Amino acid sequence: MNELGNTALLIAFSVSLYGVAAPLVGARTGREELVQSGENAVVANFFLLSLATAALLYALLTRDFRNTYVASYTSRDLSFWYTVSALWAGQAGSLLFWTWLLSAFATISVRINREWLSDLMPYAMAVMMATSAFFLFLLSFASSPFELLPFRPADGQGLNPLLQNPGMFFHPPTLYLGYVGFTVPYAFAIAALVTGHLDERWIRATRRWTLFAWFFLTLGILFGMQWAYVELGWGGFWAWDPVENASLMPWLTGTAFLHSVMIQEKRGMLKVWNMVLIILTFALSIFGTFLTRSGVLSSVHSFALSSLGPLFFAFIAIVLLFSFWLLVMRLDALKSPHELDSLISRESSFLFNNLILVGAAFSVFLGTIFPLVSEAVRGVKISVGPPYFNQVNVPIGLALLLIMGLCPLLAWRKASLENLAKNFLGPGLFALAGGAVLALLGLRQPVALLAFTLGLFVTATILQEFHRGAKVRARQGRESYPLAVVRLILRNRRRYGGYIVHLGVILLFMGMAGSAFSVEKEAILKPGQTMQIKQYTLRYEGLSQYPTRSALVNAARLTVYNSGKPVGMLLPQKNVHRGHEGQPMTEVAIRSTWKEDLYVILAGFSEDGAASFKVIINPLMMWMWVGGVLLAIGTIIAFWPDRREGRRPGARYVVE
Amino acid sequence: MEGVARYIPMKRTWMIAGIVAITFLFGGEIAHALTVGEVAGEFICQCGCGLTLANCAHGECGPRDQMTTAIASMIAAGKTKPEIIAAFVAQYGERVLAAPTKRGFNLVAWVTPFATLIAGAGLLVLLAWSWAVRRRVVQPTAEGVWDLLSPEERKRLEEELRRLQD
Numbered sequence: 001m002n003e004l005g006n007t008a009l010l011i012a013f014s015v016s017l018y019g020v021a022a023p024l025v026g027a028r029t030g031r032e033e034l035v036q037s038g039e040n041a042v043v044a045n046f047f048l049l050s051l052a053t054a055a056l057l058y059a060l061l062t063r064d065f066r067n068t069y070v071a072s073y074t075s076r077d078l079s080f081w082y083t084v085s086a087l088w089a090g091q092a093g094s095l096l097f098w099t100w101l102l103s104a105f106a107t108i109s110v111r112i113n114r115e116w117l118s119d120l121m122p123y124a125m126a127v128m129m130a131t132s133a134f135f136l137f138l139l140s141f142a143s144s145p146f147e148l149l150p151f152r153p154a155d156g157q158g159l160n161p162l163l164q165n166p167g168m169f170f171h172p173p174t175l176y177l178g179y180v181g182f183t184v185p186y187a188f189a190i191a192a193l194v195t196g197h198l199d200e201r202w203i204r205a206t207r208r209w210t211l212f213a214w215f216f217l218t219l220g221i222l223f224g225m226q227w228a229y230v231e232l233g234w235g236g237f238w239a240w241d242p243v244e245n246a247s248l249m250p251w252l253t254g255t256a257f258l259h260s261v262m263i264q265e266k267r268g269m270l271k272v273w274n275m276v277l278i279i280l281t282f283a284l285s286i287f288g289t290f291l292t293r294s295g296v297l298s299s300v301h302s303f304a305l306s307s308l309g310p311l312f313f314a315f316i317a318i319v320l321l322f323s324f325w326l327l328v329m330r331l332d333a334l335k336s337p338h339e340l341d342s343l344i345s346r347e348s349s350f351l352f353n354n355l356i357l358v359g360a361a362f363s364v365f366l367g368t369i370f371p372l373v374s375e376a377v378r379g380v381k382i383s384v385g386p387p388y389f390n391q392v393n394v395p396i397g398l399a400l401l402l403i404m405g406l407c408p409l410l411a412w413r414k415a416s417l418e419n420l421a422k423n424f425l426g427p428g429l430f431a432l433a434g435g436a437v438l439a440l441l442g443l444r445q446p447v448a449l450l451a452f453t454l455g456l457f458v459t460a461t462i463l464q465e466f467h468r469g470a471k472v473r474a475r476q477g478r479e480s481y482p483l484a485v486v487r488l489i490l491r492n493r494r495r496y497g498g499y500i501v502h503l504g505v506i507l508l509f510m511g512m513a514g515s516a517f518s519v520e521k522e523a524i525l526k527p528g529q530t531m532q533i534k535q536y537t538l539r540y541e542g543l544s545q546y547p548t549r550s551a552l553v554n555a556a557r558l559t560v561y562n563s564g565k566p567v568g569m570l571l572p573q574k575n576v577h578r579g580h581e582g583q584p585m586t587e588v589a590i591r592s593t594w595k596e597d598l599y600v601i602l603a604g605f606s607e608d609g610a611a612s613f614k615v616i617i618n619p620l621m622m623w624m625w626v627g628g629v630l631l632a633i634g635t636i637i638a639f640w641p642d643r644r645e646g647r648r649p650g651a652r653y654v655v656e
Numbered sequence: 657m658e659g660v661a662r663y664i665p666m667k668r669t670w671m672i673a674g675i676v677a678i679t680f681l682f683g684g685e686i687a688h689a690l691t692v693g694e695v696a697g698e699f700i701c702q703c704g705c706g707l708t709l710a711n712c713a714h715g716e717c718g719p720r721d722q723m724t725t726a727i728a729s730m731i732a733a734g735k736t737k738p739e740i741i742a743a744f745v746a747q748y749g750e751r752v753l754a755a756p757t758k759r760g761f762n763l764v765a766w767v768t769p770f771a772t773l774i775a776g777a778g779l780l781v782l783l784a785w786s787w788a789v790r791r792r793v794v795q796p797t798a799e800g801v802w803d804l805l806s807p808e809e810r811k812r813l814e815e816e817l818r819r820l821q822d
Contacts, residue, residue: 234711241706343784355776363769370756370765378761383700385708385754392769411814418807419814520693584716 005055006146012048013136019129023122046103053100066152069145075158077550085168092145099135101180123191161577161585167227178217179285184209186282193326215635222628233586235616240389245368246288252361253281256354271334279323342414349407360396405458427460451513455506462499497638507627514620524612537561551577556602572602597621708754
């Protein structure tokens with residue numbers, strides 16, 4: 001099987017090189033058969049990569065420990081599903097998974113768009129195949145998942161205990177779907193630049209791909225936050241780790257792109273800017289993989305280090321130089337016939353939204369690489385951690401929240417005073433009143449108070465939009481109000497799906513603002529002793545020790561009382577995994593309510609039965625996860641195909 | 657009270673009201689004793705995890721225990737937060753700080769994001785303004801038509817446009 005996998009990769013590498021050359025030559029010389037041959041190469045690439053992936057899965061599941069990758073990431077006692085997840089646990093496997101996803105996306109996009117985008121297709125194929133060729137080069141010559149050991153070990157080293165969490169099934173695959181997904185819009189953007197066919201077709205063709213990539217990148221980030229929260233055992237969800245930042249940066253530029261393409265679709269503006277954004281988003285997606293894999297910056301993801309850094313760096317440099325060179329060549333053709341009519345308009349508010357999102361991406365980028373910059377310029381090693389990122393990004397985040405409220409309700413072209421009053425007076429007053437009430441209730445932390453007030457403002461603007469639309473429908477169609485709301489959403493999926501996404505983002509922001517009020521307490525308890533934190537009393541009942549298939553579990557039993565009433569038992573654990581005895585793993589116990597999370601960490605224990613605990617109360621954490629769900633629902637609604645979409649005339653002409 | 661209020665000019669009344677509101681809203685912070693957790697958030701754990709000392713969640717971590725013990729003893733000895741920070745920087749170097757200092761070259765990290773945003777916003781405003789001016793010069797009638805419309809007509813037009821956009 002290893003030989004089969006290796007051979008499949010080598011052939012796939014050759015096929016992908018052919019997949020770059022054939023469509024390019026075919027398009028240049030007008031030989032249609034070569035373009036079609038390139039399309040076949042894309043499909044063949046997918047089948048070969050599927051074969052290689054299946055071969056690696058087979059090696060993992062059959063515990064073929066002669067395979068270096070299998071021996072490094074699995075062991076005999078590893079459960080079936082964690083063995084499957086080992087496919088993306090290590091570098092070579094995750095690169096293979098990345099490339100396999102890309103081959104699948106390339107195949108689908110070729111099948112969907114070959115007819116109506118036949119002029120762009122050869123070049124888009126070439127870009128996707130070139131990206132595939134780069135990754136296949138790494139897999140074939142630098143980091144093969146089919147490398148063999150000179151002997152067959154009796155057992156493997158097993159999966160890092162940190163990775164043995166349900167998050168392993170969701171976080172890496174969704175993140176990769178996001179990273180890889182951005183390759184498709186990038187490929188079509190480059191195709192548009194090469195051909196000079198710079199109309200809105202490439203954007204229409206890739207709108208769903210962009211949304212798809214953004215959706216999965218968002219899910220990947222959220223799953224990562226949840227994983228960090230329950231697994232790393234420090235009570236937080238985001239540590240501003242370089243690898244976390246690496247996923248946030250393309251998310252920020254991708255979000256900016258999702259918004260700014262609307263301007264190009266509606267008004268034919270921002271063509272250059274949209275190109276810049278998709279180039280940056282793609283480059284940052286590769287940068288994320290580079291940061292994860294290079295080890296150039298120290299990270300909690302340090303299980304993923306390797307020497308592939310220079311190769312990734314070279315690839316990113318080529319991508320940026322080539323893309324921006326093309327862009328400069330086409331600047332004249334990208335000039336928009338339209339300009340901003342007014343500073344108070346939806347177009348300009350989208351521009352400000354873009355400015356803030358890209359500014360946030362830049363600040364995260366600067367903070368992430370600043371240790372390297374400092375060392376290069378001053379020769380002094382420094383660290384850039386949460387205090388920096390929080391201080392810099394909180395004001396930017398608040399500005400983003402404000403613009404999120406303003407943006408969708410401003411009129412296109414030029415908002416009149418009447419428009420402003422009609423849309424913002426009610427929500428503004430509501431937010432101010434809400435903010436005052438919160439202050440009276442004792443919320444005094446300025447940033448949190450501002451965040452909640454802005455959150456109320458944005459929520460009110462969105463709900464007002466739903467209400468107005470539903471009211472008109474209910475009146476005209478004689479529908480009941482709830483039915484009118486549902487039909488309103490279904491008939492304007494993109495718009496109201498977007499609003500639901502915004503509601504989800506507000507909940508996320510509120511959850512983050514709530515973390516400003518975290519309370520923390522540490523205590524060493526003997527069985528029978530209690531500790532108090534706010535209204536909670538925790539009584540330590542004792543420690544249970546028992547072995548599982550792969551670890552020795554040490555679980556503390558804590559009875560929890562809320563204002564004197566027993567509400568349940570929490571079992572924080574400290575587990576020692578076989579083969580990782582020097583690295584005991586914390587399994588936190590969490591009691592979640594809408595109001596707050598009671599988060600208990602078993603910090604340590606001693607022979608006499610005493611145990612030390614770190615207990616944290618994290619307000620509004622559930623809001624974040626619910627916000628994530630809402631965000632997913634909204635994106636699915638916006639993504640869902642609308643039969644009437646094809647029949648609609650270009651909306652752009654309506655506002656011209 | 658009415659008599660007194662009459663002698664305070666409106667501007668000053670607003671100013672006083674503002675100060676009172678700010679004091680009411682944000683003046684509730686009560687001075688408290690320094691805790692290890694509070695100081696630990698200022699440092700990066702030297703075990704290589706990349707997390708702050710307060711967040712290092714390694715099961716067993718020598719550097720974390722050593723550093724937190726040192727903080728606890730400095731607090732017990734009556735040292736202030738800046739003094740503890742200075743002592744740690746002297747011992748480990750600047751890399752122990754969780755955020756760059758706001759001095760010298762490090763200011764680049766602090767200032768650049770905001771400077772870029774402000775410059776970007778300025779550029780946008782300038783562009784929008786210059787385009788708007790150019791439109792007025794080149795297409796006076798386009799603006800004129802809008803101005804000629806009655807509020808009702810403008811409202812109707814905007815609603816129509818919005819409906820069509822949807």
